[in-house]
Amino acid sequence: MLLLLPLAITWFGAVALAPFDGRRRAVGAVAVGVMVAAFIALVRLGIEVWTSGPVEMVAGDWPAGIGIRLRADALGIAFALISLGVLLAALAYEVLGGVHERSLPSLVLFMSTGLTGVFLTADIFNFYVFFEIAMISSFVLATYGAQVGHLRAALTFMVVNLLGSVVFLAGVASLYHVTGTLDMMGVADRVDGAPAGSVLLIAVLIFVAFGLKLGLFPFHSWVPLVYRDTWPAVAAMLSAALANIGSYGLLRFGAGLMPRELSLTAGGLIVIGSLSIIYGAVQAISPRTASEVIAWSSIGQVGYILVALGVGGPVGLAAAVLYSIINSLNKLVLFLAVGLRGWLVGAAFALAAFSVAGVPPSAGFFGKVAIFRAGADADSTALLALVFVGGALSLIYLFRIYQRDYWARNHATPPSPLGARVLVLALACGIVFIGLWPEPLLALSASAAAALTGGGS
Amino acid sequence: MILGLALVISILFGCGAFLLLKRDLIRMAGGVILISNAANLFIVAAGLSRGREPIYPLPPGERISDPVVQALVLTAIVIGFGTVAVLLGLIYRTYTARIARAVDQGEETEGTPVSMPPEDRVAD
Amino acid sequence: MSMSTILTKVISRLIFLPTFVTAVAILVKGYFGAGDGFSAGVIAGTGVVIQFLAFGPRELFARYPSLRRAPLLAWSGLLLGLATAFAPVLWGDPIMTHYPRPGEEVPHLGLLAFHTAVLFDAAVFLLVFGMIVSVLGAIGNRYGSEGVDS
Numbered sequence: 001m002l003l004l005l006p007l008a009i010t011w012f013g014a015v016a017l018a019p020f021d022g023r024r025r026a027v028g029a030v031a032v033g034v035m036v037a038a039f040i041a042l043v044r045l046g047i048e049v050w051t052s053g054p055v056e057m058v059a060g061d062w063p064a065g066i067g068i069r070l071r072a073d074a075l076g077i078a079f080a081l082i083s084l085g086v087l088l089a090a091l092a093y094e095v096l097g098g099v100h101e102r103s104l105p106s107l108v109l110f111m112s113t114g115l116t117g118v119f120l121t122a123d124i125f126n127f128y129v130f131f132e133i134a135m136i137s138s139f140v141l142a143t144y145g146a147q148v149g150h151l152r153a154a155l156t157f158m159v160v161n162l163l164g165s166v167v168f169l170a171g172v173a174s175l176y177h178v179t180g181t182l183d184m185m186g187v188a189d190r191v192d193g194a195p196a197g198s199v200l201l202i203a204v205l206i207f208v209a210f211g212l213k214l215g216l217f218p219f220h221s222w223v224p225l226v227y228r229d230t231w232p233a234v235a236a237m238l239s240a241a242l243a244n245i246g247s248y249g250l251l252r253f254g255a256g257l258m259p260r261e262l263s264l265t266a267g268g269l270i271v272i273g274s275l276s277i278i279y280g281a282v283q284a285i286s287p288r289t290a291s292e293v294i295a296w297s298s299i300g301q302v303g304y305i306l307v308a309l310g311v312g313g314p315v316g317l318a319a320a321v322l323y324s325i326i327n328s329l330n331k332l333v334l335f336l337a338v339g340l341r342g343w344l345v346g347a348a349f350a351l352a353a354f355s356v357a358g359v360p361p362s363a364g365f366f367g368k369v370a371i372f373r374a375g376a377d378a379d380s381t382a383l384l385a386l387v388f389v390g391g392a393l394s395l396i397y398l399f400r401i402y403q404r405d406y407w408a409r410n411h412a413t414p415p416s417p418l419g420a421r422v423l424v425l426a427l428a429c430g431i432v433f434i435g436l437w438p439e440p441l442l443a444l445s446a447s448a449a450a451a452l453t454g455g456g457s
Numbered sequence: 458m459i460l461g462l463a464l465v466i467s468i469l470f471g472c473g474a475f476l477l478l479k480r481d482l483i484r485m486a487g488g489v490i491l492i493s494n495a496a497n498l499f500i501v502a503a504g505l506s507r508g509r510e511p512i513y514p515l516p517p518g519e520r521i522s523d524p525v526v527q528a529l530v531l532t533a534i535v536i537g538f539g540t541v542a543v544l545l546g547l548i549y550r551t552y553t554a555r556i557a558r559a560v561d562q563g564e565e566t567e568g569t570p571v572s573m574p575p576e577d578r579v580a581d
Numbered sequence: 582m583s584m585s586t587i588l589t590k591v592i593s594r595l596i597f598l599p600t601f602v603t604a605v606a607i608l609v610k611g612y613f614g615a616g617d618g619f620s621a622g623v624i625a626g627t628g629v630v631i632q633f634l635a636f637g638p639r640e641l642f643a644r645y646p647s648l649r650r651a652p653l654l655a656w657s658g659l660l661l662g663l664a665t666a667f668a669p670v671l672w673g674d675p676i677m678t679h680y681p682r683p684g685e686e687v688p689h690l691g692l693l694a695f696h697t698a699v700l701f702d703a704a705v706f707l708l709v710f711g712m713i714v715s716v717l718g719a720i721g722n723r724y725g726s727e728g729v730d731s
Contacts, residue, residue: 001670008667015659019652061678070676125529132536139543143550148558151551152573158544159477162489165540166496169533173496173503180505182525535619542716549720 002048003055003072005041006080007116009034014109022105028095031105035088035112042084042116046077054451056122065183071122075256075321075448079248080119082325086240086332087112089427093336094233096419101144111137111237118245122184124172124253131168131245135161138242145231153229157238160212160222168209174202175257188257196260203261206253207269214246214302217276224283227295232339235291239298239335240328247305247324254309255317255452262312269310274386276303281393290338290401294331297356297394301327304371304390307383311374317449319370322441326367329431330355334398336424338405340416346406348421348428353398355431358391363434366442462502469495480572482548489544493537500530585635593635600628608706609699610692618702622709629714638721648714655711662704665697 013034020027049055054073058064091108099105114134121127139161142154178194179187191199208219215223227235254262262269280300284293305327308320333352337345355364368387375383434441469491476488508520515521552571608621629648632641642649669678679697681687688695 001673004667004670004676008670011663012667015656015663019656057675059675059677061675061682067675125532129532129536132540136540136543139540139547143547148551148554151547151554155482155547155551155573158547159485159489162540162544163492166492169496170499173500173529176525176529177503177505531617531619538623539712542712546716546720 002041002045003057003070003120006038006045006084007113007120009038009041010109010112010116013038014106014113017109018103018106021102023099023102025095028091028099028105031109032088032092032095034109035084035091038112038116039081039084039088042077042080045072046081048072049074049077050447065181065186068126069122069183069185070120070126071184072120073448073451074444075248075251075451076119078321078325078444078448079244080116082328083115083119083241083244084112086328087115087237089332089423090233090237090240090336093236093420093423096423097233097417103140104144107137107141108237111141111241115241115245119248123182124175124184124187124257125182127249128165128169128172132165134242134245135165138238141234141237142226142230144234149229150231153226156222157226164209164212167205167212171202171205171209174198174205178202184252184257191258192260199258200261200264203254203258203265207250207265210246210249210253211272213249214243214305215299216302216306217272217279217299220276220280220299223299224288224292224295227298227335228289228292232291232335235294236332236335239294239331243298243302243331244324244328246302247320250306250309251317251320251452255312259453262309266310266312270307270383273303273306273310274382276300276306277386277390278303281390281397284397285393285400290405291335293397293401294334294338297334297397298327298331300390300394301330301356304367304387307386308371308374311378311383313374313377314446314449314453315370315377316374317452318442318445319367319374321445321448322370323367325441325445326355326363326431326434329427329434330364333424333427333431336420336427338401340421340424342416342418342421344421344425345416346402348424349406350402351428351431353395353402355435356398357395358387359395361432361435363431363438363441365435366438370442370445458507459502462498466495466498466502469498480570482551482571482573486541486544486548490537490541493533493540497530497533497537500533501526585637589635593631597628597632600631601625604628604706604710608702618705619709621702622706622713625706625710626713629710629717633717633721638717641721642718649718651711651714651718653711655708655715658704658707658709658711662701662708665701665704 013031017027017031017034022028022031045055049072054071056069056071058067058069060067087108091105094104111134114130114132114137117130118127118134121130139154139158142157143151175187175191176182178198179190181187181190212219227239230238277300280296280298280303284296284300288296301323305320305323308316308323310316311319330352333348334356337349337352351362355362358364358368368391372384372387375387473488473491473495476484476491479485479488504523504526506520506523508522509516511521511524548571551573604621604625607624608618629641632645636644666677669680670676679701681696693699
């Protein structure tokens with residue numbers, strides 16, 4: 001019952017709010033309330049998982065290998081918390097600033113449903129179904145604003161992600177074919193008996209699908225186009241919440257289900273990740289609009305996650321989880337701050353920029369430390385140098401935006417609504433707070449990594 | 458049987474990819490439909506066995522078809538249906554937005570192509 | 582290339598009701614005994630689409646004004662489906678548990694079985710049919726009264 005509560009709250013909330021006009025403040029407030037309730041339910045579930053171990057339920061009262069199993073473990077809870085938190089913040093931001101389209105609150109709730117389902121399921125096809133729910137909601141969300149440029153970005157986003165979904169579906173079907181089961185724990189057990197070449201091919205298919213979603217180096221071309229042209233709050237939702245599907249998928253399918261293939265391809269993953277970091281950072285330095293710089297920055301940041309995944313082991317996996325969470329927070333604040341003008345916004349942007357660069361006392365510092373430790377664990381000086389170089393480059397390109405948009409203040413543009421500005425500043429202070437007291441987050445990522453390596457899936 | 462399915466899947470995927478790269482958005486949607494159907498056929502090909510229908514009472518000693526794959530394909534078809542509906546709606550919205558902008562700018566609206574709008578900076 | 586010749590108009594009008602009968606038959610009893618809500622919804626939606634193509638949106642909605650309520654139909658289908666899936670959780674059973682449980686007697690009225698799976702399929706039927714007709718209503722206003730002109 002507790003396992004289903006967040007999912008039920010967001011799902012019924014989304015359906016209940018769909019017929020109403022989301023532009024009215026009352027409807028927006030109800031949507032924010034529903035998301036807060038779902039977040040609290042998720043925290044309660046997280047406490048249950050933390051104290052007594054993973055919570056499971058098999059749908060339809062069927063036996064475990066036959067029915068669809070829903071499972072909440074530390075990894076799923078960590079990602080669900082950050083994704084739901086990001087969506088809650090972005091929705092609150094948009095409601096405070098005034099909603100432009102009637103379907104926004106309902107769409108954000110549908111996306112929360114999809115994301116919650118993705119992180120709390122232990123069946124590979126059910127994962128695909130919730131993944132598609134989240135994606136379709138995001139396709140419609142990307143058109144928010146409805147100027148022609150927004151629609152163009154939405155079309156590009158949609159077609160690229162459709163291709164990713166098709167590749168992922170092929171991977172899931174192949175995984176079923178070689179293991180004979182759809183249950184994640186069953187797959188993890190049986191994958192060693194499958195022909196090694198087939199499993200490697202499946203691993204590559206799944207890596208391509210999730211790499212496309214994350215915006216990793218060879219599959220990155222859609223990212224700047226889409227993030228440049230979408231509405232800031234929607235860009236925050238897409239970048240911070242949806243990219244989590246990519247990280248979670250790589251962690252769950254890579255480290256959880258196919259660890260042998262992960263260690264085989266680890267070198268390649270580290271190379272691709274490093275290329276992402278360098279390419280993203282270098283491209284971000286060229287003169288561009290603020291949203292585009294942040295888009296290139298996210299290409300770079302997900303490279304760190306891939307590097308940590310490639311290093312592997314408990315240290316590397318914990319670093320990957322920690323970095324995903326902190327990256328989501330950073331991107332949320334950056335994108336939201338770009339859309340605002342006013343007195344407090346520059347400070348918020350600067351705090352988030354420090355976090356991306358890894359300057360203490362922000363949360364990003366601990367993210368960089370975790371990657372650094374993973375690199376030291378792998379005895380690789382190149383990796384350590386990469387962490388420093390990446391951090392320095394991100395300082396450069398983010399403070400160029402700060403200098404252009406906030407330092408040389410343009411008094412002609414009116415300041416944005418106070419509520420939105422206070423929200424963004426509060427989030428930025430949250431980043432600093434985590435930087436000063438990182439122990440809970442570090443413990444959460446360590447147990448999430450343990451859930452992967454210890455109990456199979 | 459597998460070879461035949463593989464050939465059909467690859468032909469579908471190839472035609473879909475060719476259409477996907479066209480300028481006309483309706484053709485692009487057609488490409489998306491073909492590719493998604495190729496993936497559905499792929500799921501059918503991933504079935505574990507082929508034989509009689511999987512309904513009790515089972516005929517003894519005969520191979521039975523894998524029912525899980527049927528359920529997977531049905532779900533995938535429904536999801537593809539929903540996705541294509543959203544894509545077509547988005548294409549329609551793009552078309553009407555271009556018509557509206559052409560009207561605002563006093564241009565001719567007859568014969569506006571249903572294609573990707575040209576790149577221009579969105580005012581922040 | 583107008584599609585509203587006298588032949589298409591007559592045939593469309595004649596097959597409208599049989600389309601719905603076929604859809605309900607598939608919903609309840611499928612092709613070989615198991616029902617399916619999705620194909621039933623698609624067939625019913627196709628029936629409406631044929632009318633739309635032959636007569637155009639204005640005449641279609643003038644003749645069957647209840648079709649304007651299609652978004653509501655889709656919404657209620659979704660709500661019914663969710664309720665059927667989540668209701669067993671209220672009394673402790675896992676999600677999507679169907680009653681009567683496997684092995685128990687299923688009450689019948691002729692060929693119609695009173696089973697929660699039929700309720701769920703009916704919800705899917707409403708959702709799909711409502712969606713197709715809503716899309717017709719949303720984009721149909723673009724085109725003129727005399728059918729769809731290329």
